[in-house]
Amino acid sequence: MPLKVYDDAYFMRQxxxxxxxxxxxxxxxxxxxxxxxxxxxxxxxNQTEQLSDVTAHAEIxxxxxxxxxxxxxxLHDCTLYVTLEPCPMCAGALAWSQVSRIVYGASDDKRxxxxxxxxxxxxxxxLEYGILHEECSALMTTFFxxxx
Amino acid sequence: MPLKVYDDAYFMRQxxxxxxxxxxxxxxxxxxxxxxxxxxxxxxxNQTEQLSDVTAHAEIxxxxxxxxxxxxxxLHDCTLYVTLEPCPMCAGALAWSQVSRIVYGASDDKRxxxxxxxxxxxxxxxLEYGILHEECSALMTTFFxxxx
Numbered sequence: 001m002p003l004k005v006y007d008d009a010y011f012m013r014q015x016x017x018x019x020x021x022x023x024x025x026x027x028x029x030x031x032x033x034x035x036x037x038x039x040x041x042x043x044x045x046n047q048t049e050q051l052s053d054v055t056a057h058a059e060i061x062x063x064x065x066x067x068x069x070x071x072x073x074x075l076h077d078c079t080l081y082v083t084l085e086p087c088p089m090c091a092g093a094l095a096w097s098q099v100s101r102i103v104y105g106a107s108d109d110k111r112x113x114x115x116x117x118x119x120x121x122x123x124x125x126x127l128e129y130g131i132l133h134e135e136c137s138a139l140m141t142t143f144f145x146x147x148x
Numbered sequence: 149m150p151l152k153v154y155d156d157a158y159f160m161r162q163x164x165x166x167x168x169x170x171x172x173x174x175x176x177x178x179x180x181x182x183x184x185x186x187x188x189x190x191x192x193x194n195q196t197e198q199l200s201d202v203t204a205h206a207e208i209x210x211x212x213x214x215x216x217x218x219x220x221x222x223l224h225d226c227t228l229y230v231t232l233e234p235c236p237m238c239a240g241a242l243a244w245s246q247v248s249r250i251v252y253g254a255s256d257d258k259r260x261x262x263x264x265x266x267x268x269x270x271x272x273x274x275l276e277y278g279i280l281h282e283e284c285s286a287l288m289t290t291f292f293x294x295x296x
């Protein structure tokens with residue numbers, strides 16, 4: 001049986017690398033990537049402070065970059081990996097994109113979209129979470145501990 | 149008593165003018181403006197087709213333009229006027245912006261954020277709707293009739 005090199009944990013580690021870039025820039029550390037056929041086609045990290053733009057979340061940056069790359073506003077056959085549960089704005093954007101699959105790491109009970117339910121996503125979008133949960137949660141905990 | 153020239157209907161007409169620009173470009177006709185102290189500081193209309201970008205809704209374009217204008221990601225003391233009830237993505241973006249007031253014209257029972265409730269907005273944001281409701285609804289009806 002061949003070894004699957006590119007699994008969800010592999011891609012989530014790439015999203016974590018993006019989150020670390022956000023942290024290094026003083027931004028809340030959230031990172032995202034978009035894959036298509038096991039290839040990374042877009043990356044993004046939170047840049048709300050640097051760009052002074054509340055919409056500059058990792059997911060929005062990654063999904064618009066992926067649409068640019070594909071020349072198509074729809075992300076059919078794509079997976080978005082993100083270190084933190086998306087907020088309702090990002091869930092709404094992902095719904096419009098019709099992305100095939102969303103994988104997130106840490107939960108966000110206060111700001112995450114799950115408070116409003118999966119109906120915020122496109123009905124065809126598959127959802128998984130908890131991948132590298134501890135590493136993804138640690139990003140946030142460490143960031144806010146250092147802020148204090 | 150002095151006549152108030154710049155009332156909600158006046159500003160909604162400016163948003164309608166934006167929506168008409170979208171329609172002329174073959175886009176679903178939604179327009180938005182942002183005011184601060186009764187001055188228009190940003191305008192936007194739906195450009196999802198032209199930009200091949202699902203996030204290019206009138207509200208997102210107007211709110212990021214307003215933030216650029218102010219040099220501040222928060223839209224305190226601002227009102228966003230939009231011809232159609234915002235979708236959850238736009239409601240979520242408006243929540244992050246902490247905009248003081250949202251005024252929308254026509255309802256969108258299928259795609260609007262109200263299905264999920266006002267909790268999608270920032271608790272301090274005031275909400276009004278139904279301003280120039282007929283004109284705003286007619287924009288959509290006419291557009292989709294011509295599509296058929």
